Amino acid sequence: MTAQMIDGNALSKQLRTEVATRAQALKAKGITPGLAVVLVGDNPASQVYVRNKVKACEDSGLHSVLEKYDATMTEADLLARVAALNEDPSIHGILVQLPLPAHIDAQKVIEAISPAKDVDGFHIASAGALMTGMPGFWPCTPYGCMKMLESIGYDLKGKHAVVIGRSNIVGKPMALMLLQKDATVTVAHSRTQNLKALTLQADVVVAAVGKRNVLTADMVKPGAVVLDVGMNRNDEGKLCGDVDFEGVKQVASHITPVPGGVGPMTITMLLVNTLEAAERVAI
Numbered sequence: 001m002t003a004q005m006i007d008g009n010a011l012s013k014q015l016r017t018e019v020a021t022r023a024q025a026l027k028a029k030g031i032t033p034g035l036a037v038v039l040v041g042d043n044p045a046s047q048v049y050v051r052n053k054v055k056a057c058e059d060s061g062l063h064s065v066l067e068k069y070d071a072t073m074t075e076a077d078l079l080a081r082v083a084a085l086n087e088d089p090s091i092h093g094i095l096v097q098l099p100l101p102a103h104i105d106a107q108k109v110i111e112a113i114s115p116a117k118d119v120d121g122f123h124i125a126s127a128g129a130l131m132t133g134m135p136g137f138w139p140c141t142p143y144g145c146m147k148m149l150e151s152i153g154y155d156l157k158g159k160h161a162v163v164i165g166r167s168n169i170v171g172k173p174m175a176l177m178l179l180q181k182d183a184t185v186t187v188a189h190s191r192t193q194n195l196k197a198l199t200l201q202a203d204v205v206v207a208a209v210g211k212r213n214v215l216t217a218d219m220v221k222p223g224a225v226v227l228d229v230g231m232n233r234n235d236e237g238k239l240c241g242d243v244d245f246e247g248v249k250q251v252a253s254h255i256t257p258v259p260g261g262v263g264p265m266t267i268t269m270l271l272v273n274t275l276e277a278a279e280r281v282a283i
């Protein structure tokens with residue numbers, strides 16, 4: 001038996017249709033949800049991601065503004081742009097694409113974004129809201145993972161979830177979201193001893209390391225659900241995740257592919273957060 005795929009493109013299509021419908025309803029009230037995407041420098045991967053985000057906005061009837069700046073932009077100038085976007089009533093969400101050039105303190109820039117417009121969910125106020133269960137924006141990648149579990153009707157209550165990776169953007173918020181749904185959560189990382197002993201006990205595994213073959217078939221309990229957050233290139237230059245997909249799909253009950261899995265869901269949840277930011281203004 002091979003695992004069922006959780007198709008991030010198909011689920012995104014469905015959710016983006018709902019976003020478009022709600023955006024239409026807001027427009028009838030005179031509000032068009034607006035996202036500002038700020039890109040500093042010429043990282044080629046960032047150029048592609050940012051273009052995808054802007055296109056996704058257009059397709060769902062959201063207004064988007066792409067601001068591109070030279071890699072030499074000063075931190076002060078970027079902070080001034082963020083301050084201006086905070087005040088701009090046509091903008092409900094602000095995304096500053098990471099990574100930023102090394103001379104800019106990324107955390108300082110993130111903290112300058114108004115939490116009401118922090119659709120990436122990276123501000124410490126957003127992180128605090130997630131931790132305490134208060135209303136606030138959730139980081140898009142782990143939020144997308146939760147939607148994928150929801151799409152297969154998966155009940156996390158009492159289940160053991162192992163998150164591999166402890167980044168502020170994926171691993172840590174992922175663990176909190178799973179915990180909020182009553183899972184028993186283990187966070188593994190580069191210093192974890194005997195990872196396999198942990199993952200073999202897991203009902204759900206989320207791989208979010210950024211390294212190929214972090215999770216192989218021998219590490220997976222039969223019937224487990226595997227979510228692959230990785231974005232790597234294989235020897236042929238093809239996009240691949242952290243999971244040995246071909247092997248693990250023989251053991252898991254459900255698995256997300258790369259590409260076409262968590263990646264498109266990240267963009268979808270950005271649209272959802274932007275829409276919700278605009279809806280909150282409309283109340």
Ligand SMILES: Nc1nc(=O)c2c([nH]1)NC[C@@H]1CN(c3ccc(C(=O)N[C@@H](CCC(=O)O)C(=O)O)cc3)C=[N+]21
Nearest residue numbers: 049095096097098099120259260261262263264266267
């Ligand atoms: N402030 C900020 N917010 C982010 O959300 C953010 C960021 N910075 N910096 C970079 C990462 C990366 N990221 C991706 C989103 C979608 C895909 C995606 O749609 N991937 C497609 C494939 C795309 C391709 O073919 O290259 C897929 O998995 O099917 C990938 C990566 C968002 N990021």
